[in-house]
Amino acid sequence: MRIGELAERAGVSTRALRHYEQQGLIRARRSANGYRDYDEADVRLVAQIRALTAVGFTLEDARPFVACLLAGHESGAACPESVDVYRRKLAEIDAEIRALVARRAEVAAQLKQACPGCAIRRTK
Amino acid sequence: MRIGELAERAGVSTRALRHYEQQGLIRARRSANGYRDYDEADVRLVAQIRALTAVGFTLEDARPFVACLLAGHESGAACPESVDVYRRKLAEIDAEIRALVARRAEVAAQLKQACPGCAIRRTK
DNA sequence: ATAAACGTTCACGCCAACGTCAAGGTCAAC
DNA sequence: GTTGACCTTGACGTTGGCGTGAACGTTTAT
Numbered sequence: 001m002r003i004g005e006l007a008e009r010a011g012v013s014t015r016a017l018r019h020y021e022q023q024g025l026i027r028a029r030r031s032a033n034g035y036r037d038y039d040e041a042d043v044r045l046v047a048q049i050r051a052l053t054a055v056g057f058t059l060e061d062a063r064p065f066v067a068c069l070l071a072g073h074e075s076g077a078a079c080p081e082s083v084d085v086y087r088r089k090l091a092e093i094d095a096e097i098r099a100l101v102a103r104r105a106e107v108a109a110q111l112k113q114a115c116p117g118c119a120i121r122r123t124k
Numbered sequence: 125m126r127i128g129e130l131a132e133r134a135g136v137s138t139r140a141l142r143h144y145e146q147q148g149l150i151r152a153r154r155s156a157n158g159y160r161d162y163d164e165a166d167v168r169l170v171a172q173i174r175a176l177t178a179v180g181f182t183l184e185d186a187r188p189f190v191a192c193l194l195a196g197h198e199s200g201a202a203c204p205e206s207v208d209v210y211r212r213k214l215a216e217i218d219a220e221i222r223a224l225v226a227r228r229a230e231v232a233a234q235l236k237q238a239c240p241g242c243a244i245r246r247t248k
Numbered sequence: 249a250t251a252a253a254c255g256t257t258c259a260c261g262c263c264a265a266c267g268t269c270a271a272g273g274t275c276a277a278c
Numbered sequence: 279g280t281t282g283a284c285c286t287t288g289a290c291g292t293t294g295g296c297g298t299g300a301a302c303g304t305t306t307a308t
Contacts, residue, residue: 004254014255019296033304035255055230058294077238086235086242093228097221104217106179111210114201118210128284138285143266157274159285182264 003028006038010046017046023059025049025066045069048076056093061085127152130162134170141170147183149173149190169193172200180217185209 007014020026021036026045028036045066052062064085065076076082111118131138144150145160150169152160169190176186188209189200200206235242 002255013296015296015298018257023295031255033255035304051234053295055227055234060294075238077234083235083239083242086231086239090228090231090235093224093231097224097228100217100221100224103179104214104221107210107214107217110175110179110201111207111214114199115207115210118207126285137266139266139268142287147265157285159274177265 001038002031003036003038006042006046009043010050012046012050020046020049020059025059025062041069057085057089061089125162126155127160127162130166130170133167134174136170136174144170144173144183149183149186165193181209181213185213 001009003014003017007017010017017026017036021028026042026049028038028042031037048065048069049059049062052065053059064079064081068079068082069076071079073079077086125133127138127141131141134141141150141160145152150166150173152162152166155161172189172193173183173186176189177183188203188205192203192206193200195203197203201210
């Protein structure tokens with residue numbers, strides 16, 4: 001299939017696909033006319049990339065998952081390198097949450113100090 | 125005082141001070157030689173800006189606080205516009221926290237699915 | 249033959265808050 | 279009079295993941 005079809009099936013833009021290629025995440029055969037040519041395996045590759053970037057992974061983070069799929073594994077997460085990334089990302093997310101919670105408390109404290117009567121109920 | 129002294133006393137770089145000026149947050153008188161000249165009020169202004177950016181506010185968010193101080197109030201948070209910003213930022217932070225928590229759950233779910241035995245204990 | 253709908257490769261734009269030179273004046277001390 | 283520490287105004291670089299043209303070739307339908 002050509003880039004437009006892959007883009008539609010994977011739910012990304014053609015620009016994104018070319019970007020993934022530039023970053024070395026996916027490769028494409030070329031038809032005689034120079035058009036990129038993809039197959040079903042590429043759909044799964046891109047789907048994997050999307051599943052990761054959708055939850056905040058960078059393309060760099062996605063590399064091990066892509067490599068894992070290319071190595072023949074059914075899931076991109078089946079390799080230890082991928083699991084390592086998962087653990088690292090979980091730790092990063094936890095750290096971000098902690099930072100945000102602390103930040104919220106700090107902001108609430110500033111508000112309270114400047115305006116004791118102001119409601120500070122959480123949106124949460 | 126000159127820009128270097130203000131920078132040191134306020135705990136920011138001279139570059140940051142020039143940036144704040146470019147953004148219209150602070151103004152500086154000029155000495156005969158063209159050097160920027162600041163006073164004590166500016167130290168408080170910059171301190172206010174820092175207190176806000178330190179907890180994730182943008183310089184744009186800081187404008188009402190600066191205006192409030194320039195209007196003669198003791199605290200930059202004493203004006204209703206500032207309080208509005210506080211409330212908005214609290215809501216934004218809450219939204220970010222919710223998004224991150226959901227994201228964490230999603231990542232943990234992906235890991236669990238690909239590697240049921242993998243430890244998913246929180247760093248938290 | 250031509251328009252429509254695809255594809256190709258550059259390459260700048262975006263967003264925030266400065267960092268980091270570059271090329272040059274000013275001023276106090278020695 | 280010269281070093282050195284300060285100041286000035288530009289203006290590009292950083293970070294990520296593309297968006298958005300530009301300028302052009304390919305294919306298909308009419």
